[in-house]
Amino acid sequence: MAALELTALCKSFPGGMEAVVDVDLQVQEGEFLVLVGPSGCGKSTLLRMVAGLESPTRGEIRMNGQKVHHLEPKERDVAMVFQNYALYPHMTVAGNIAFPLKMARNSRKKIRAAVQEAAELLGIAELLERKPAALSGGQQQRVALARALVRRPRLFLFDEPLSNVDAKLRAEMRAELAKLHRETRATMLYVTHDQVEAMTLGSRIAVLHRGRLQQVGAPTEVYHQPANMFVASFLGAPPMNFLSDQAAAALGPKSYRQGVILGFRPHDAMLGGDCRMKVHFREDLGHESLFHGVFEGHEVILALPGQTKLPSDGELAFHLPADRVHAFDPDSGIRLP
């Protein structure tokens, strides 16, 4: 039995905006599922429906097999971490963490112990008497996590929790979250628009676009076998290069159906070979260099090792392993086998 099961879930807002369309999704017990997609794809709405902050227009939400539509947020046994942390500004850190337990009318002793435990787990035990405004962004984030954690809920919901912290801290927090998941084995549903978070954190990734679920799978699966052109272009930086089928011959012996769109990832290109790309400019990132140019009439980007030298004629020779070239249906965008 799945910890969370969404069936044909739809949400449309007044005015006809369809935020979520026919989403079927299962989150297993102890799983860390990342819901990823560009801004406005409906991922937050989905999360809020699970939390009980929005009600679905159609479809079902089940937790451990039970329908939860009629349940208030507090009755669903879920905890949520918000993008802006949503800490109660007038309460101390301890007060914030204790709040859900207080609302559940736990004994004072039990609350103190639980708060202490959660604070220690997140390394904020020495901040307990401070007010949120006196904390750094990372510390606030930890308090928000502790507040979610302290209740030991069935399901954790994260709504882009790391988008307000700087890059360095984000990397740190990512590791922290992964560790937290390992230690607690809690079921987590994590919403982000950041593909790095998605790739690094998720046991599985669910890609959402325009309210529709595009693909669900393990990170490597989604990266290497994207279900369609959207997933292919959304995951990976720089994004996948797309070519028309006229370029097929230049890529190698393999033949493709008439009219398909071909794609390859910049990182799959290897130096040397029969393919020739006219380079317009390069970006050196140190460990690799990004070459921007034209290949068979298409703008493409190649990611090659950092020290790669550009021949004097400005033409770069490269090749692609045959299994790294994907073909997509030109109409539906679906990847062809």
Next chain:
Amino acid sequence: MKRLSLFLFPIFLLQFWLGTAFSSFAFATAQAQLPATEDQDPVVLRVMVHERWFDGFRYLEQTAQEFERSHPGVRVEIQSSASAAGGQDKVKFVLAGRLPVDVTWIDITEFAAFLQEDVLLDLQEYFDRDPNWRPEDYFPQILDAIRNFDGHLYGLPSTFTPYVMYVNQSLLAQEGLAQPADDWTWKDLKRVARAVTRDLDEDGEADQWGISITQWLQALSPWIWQNGGRFLDENGRCALAEKEAIEAVDFLVDLLHREKLSSRDATFEAQLTFGAFQAGKTAFYGPVGYWETYRFKDIGRLQWDWPQAMGWQPTLQKGVGEQRKWQLPEVEGAWAAQSYAVQDRQALQQVLAARLAGFRNGRIGESEMMQSVGGGKHPLTLFRQRGDLEAADGRLWPDWMYLAGLLQTEPGWVLAELFGPGEAIAGLESGFRQSLAQAEVQGFRWDVMPLPRGKETATAVAMRFYVVPKTSRHPQLAYEFVRALAGDTMQAGLARIGNGVPGLKRAALSRDFLKPTVPPHRERVFLDVLENARFMPVEVNWREIEKQTKAVFEDAIRLGRRSAEEVCVEAAALANETLDRERWLLQRPPLPRSWFLYAQYSPAALFLLWFLSRRLRSKDRLAAREERAAWWFLTPWVLGFLLFLAGPALVSAILSFSEWSPVRDPDSARWLAGHQYQRLWQDGTFHDSLRITAYYAVFAVPLQLGLALLLALLLKPRFPGVGAFRTLFYLPTIISPVILGAVWRWLFAGKQGLEQGLFNQLLALFGIAGPDWLEDPVWVVPAFVLLSLWSVGAQMLVFLAGLQGVDPRLYEAARLDGAGAWARFRNVTLPAISPLLLFNLIMGLIQAFQVFAQAYVMTGGGPGNESRFLVLYLYEQGFRFLRMGYASTLAWVLFAVVLLLSLLILRSSSKWVHYAGAGR
């Protein structure tokens, strides 16, 4: 905390301003000595009087025009003082502000105060020089009242009125009683009152009374005098505690509360509203003056049979001024009805037609026509304007209704004006009178009669008279204009509009005043009782004594909760205290004028010193330049603050240790050291006002906060029409408190007003007998609290803005954390808006301590002192009694109280106010 303190600072200053502005502004202007020159061209004579403004203005204007004609190069500028007590305040404002007024008018009860304050010009020498001055043209008793102790005359009367008794002849007839003879006694009054008083609807309370006894001090005085009592003894001590006075007061208490023969609605404040006498519920009304005829004279017509015969719908408009109007459905009907009333249609038509023909043929000039009807909105003027003369053939008179309306109110006068005196008119008029008499037999006949006699015969006199302030720049012209105001044109006009008895004898004896066709039919009574008329004592600040004794007497007369003896003894003690203080004041050393100057300018001087010393320190050129620019921008505010706030505040601080009349020069201030503050301990009125202000604040402030927050919570969600609701709830905030007060006085009306107000009507729906809100000492403050709840829109708006600013994620987080609606309100909403709660709390507190206009309009501080809020008392001291020193003392006490409370709240706020972004 810091941020809020900064924000509150200007508010404290505003609070401060209120207290000090009264005194200091007057002081500041007092320093501007205006030169008395006569070299202006053209000369402008500024006149500030009132005289029943809308009706009287045309006579004022006419008098002014005549004056301008006879005095070329002079322009007369007429300004209105307001009427009643407020008008006397306005005159004082003007005098205190040293505004150049050449002629104004004062009440006789203020005369002594004005004399002592030395603000009036002694006109005796002008009278002596005037060859046309004939004192015998005026009533001698009246002139004598306007003389000082040396017999110098200070002005001339506008109108006066002895106090008389109004009688409802219809009610007496209905009860089978004869109207008592003019020499009736207290016993007769009681006897008739007993016979009339009845409980018609058998609810256990009388609803038809013998009398409506008027209850203010001047109305009380005839009873005291008639019983052989007096206000002052030969040593100038208050004699109200003497047996005769106590007996007189007890007689009234007996009528009102023991035997319950009198309705209790005839208070000073209720004069302008619909009373028991107008409703035909009492046989007598008084003692009261001539002014009441103005609102009573239409009563009888309500039941004339001819309007009903014509199918007219009488409409009754009640409220301030109490007007009854006929709606004339169509012109021909009006004509027919009027003809019926006059009973000689042909004669009227003929005379009128001849008159109009004369006008058409140019035999009567336009101005003559205008003059003959007194100008204004007269039918004939309208005829002329509309070119409808041709249509005036007797069949259809387009504007006949105007004439008809005029005929209704002043038939004798209109007929005389239109047709001139003569035999034909006498016939017409008698016909008219016949029909009038016929109608009145079936309706409401009333008249006036002398007051009943006690051991002596006496009555009181109210009077206004024209004076020349010392600030007049043209004293000779001003004197001459006073003569004109007391002359034929003006006095005849005053007689017509019925302000009172004209001071000019021949006007009082003319038909203009006696108006034989209009009730009261016996205007002569007002002249006859004059020989027994007495004036209130000529004592400094009699107004204050009046107020004090009124408040005390109300305990017995209005509320019936203390005995006559108790209140008389207390009133005498209070009056003696005031008399003593006023005499003692004169012996106090003067306060050097320089002190005021130092106080006024020292803040500015100190600032300048500080500023100059500070400038020396700046080094960095760029910083210095920026600072200089900043000071330039700040200059207007700094100057304004130092000169108009800090300086006057210091002046008022000094004033609070001294006494000074705002209508006098600063030189006249006297140093009292700490006496004013010591007086606070003994001043019962101050204790009362502090108590009721605190009582009000304790309830009004929290209830306002709660209601405002509740409304904000209700109106926060967006739903269709929410904008309209927000506007509606905010709207009362922008309405002037004076208008609020006037409207709410009707809403609060209780049984004494005969008609229940809206509140009591609503309560009655639930079977609750509502209290007499504004008359009941228990309910008067709660009534003000209720009123304050109507104006919570501003606080609501502040809360609403705060609520919009609360992060919605916090509510969602709380919902997920298991918080219900109350827990969310408690843990998210309240902390988030706590700074606004603090703001509204302190603002509300300040406002609660500054209640003034509502009380001024609705209750005037009564009953007793039960609604004499602190600021109202402060105002009375400062401007009604001209005791700016004590008013300043009160202002500083008020300031201290509000400051202390605000500081306490601010101190406590660190525990319950949370600022977003504050770390610890």
